[in-house]
Amino acid sequence: MNKIKFLVVAFFFISFASFAQTNEQATKIGYANVEEILSKMPERASMQKELEVYGQKLQEQFASKETEYNTKLQAYQKGASTMDKVVREDKERELMNLEQSIQKFQYDAQMSIREKEQSLIQPVLVKIENAIKDVAKENGYLYILSEQAILEGPESGSINNLVFKKLGVDPNKQPAAAQQAQPQQQQPAAAKPATTTTPAKKKKK
Template identity: 40%
Template sequence: MKRPFLVLALSLSVAGTTLFTGCQQKGGDAGKTTTPNTAVTADSGAVATTETSATSTPAATATPTTATAPNQKFGYINSAELLKVMPETKRAEANLEAFVKNLEKQFGGLQSEYQTKITEFQSQEKTMVDAVKETRIRALQDLEQRLQQSQVSGQQQVAKKREDLFKPILDKAEKAVKDVGKENGYDYIFDTNTGSFIYAKESHNIMPLVKAKLGIK
């Protein structure tokens, strides 16, 4: 009998995924959030300000170089560091870990049942008549299929659970950054973790000008 792939590949970490997709995708607003998996990559967890009159274009690097007019106000933040210090993140991580452990327990029971039946079949196979042997083989194949389906289902459940747990945290963090940007007169806020802008003042959105140039109403 073929032995199934029995490793439930479920990730428990929250390290490595971008938190905010950046303003480039929506003109003046930040992009949609994604579920986190963040890696600590910078020292700053607070908004910092820089005023510049440089003429270069934005680059997706650890420090932004941006074309600006005099007196434009720029800030930056490391979204990974921000998520790391939010108390909601630790609670979400603990909740996700408990959820995964429960799934692994269920999967382990099914795996144990399969291994037991495989052992029984192998020890009795030589004395079985063909009809009984075929029936036992079909039963083992059905159980193997259940194992594989359980693994796929478990991965999907973990992905959904992670999204359900972390989306409200991401939304809260992004809203806080945008509020700080508006309340403190920032033109742009740059995310050093993702290399993109989290916040951009709506007045800098050139979509209306480009539509007018193209004759689009």
């Protein structure tokens, strides 16, 4: 899914809470790859499917608006030369308003898909965060860092497997969605209609 990495980074931008230890205890630091953990979560399949269905509905609405515009544009182009000045200018205003409506729908749809994606992923990220905190407490880690921020470190520092165990997730089992080729997510806001060009008004004599 698009923007997943961005959402993960945004959600986990702040460091995980540190866990109190006495000064006599050695500092124990671990790291986790939240993006990898998320990719193995069973919720991922249903989350992706719901987002695709949501995007398809917006795409259908966009297509309907585009069809309406193109139909009226073709009618205008066909009859503009025989239209009365008042009628012609009214048709031009109508086309301009439709074009603006399409542009606004494109922007709103893109924002809506982004918000929908965030609302779907947020509960899963919270679940992962809580599991990481539990693993840190149970295993005496003072800090848990993001693996993406580690330039070099021992493999033993990774707590991914401990987190998978805490979540009851088998990391060797691919989620249903990952077993299939992922279709491109449709976003109505990707581009303007090819024919969305407001007709120029004729010069007054």
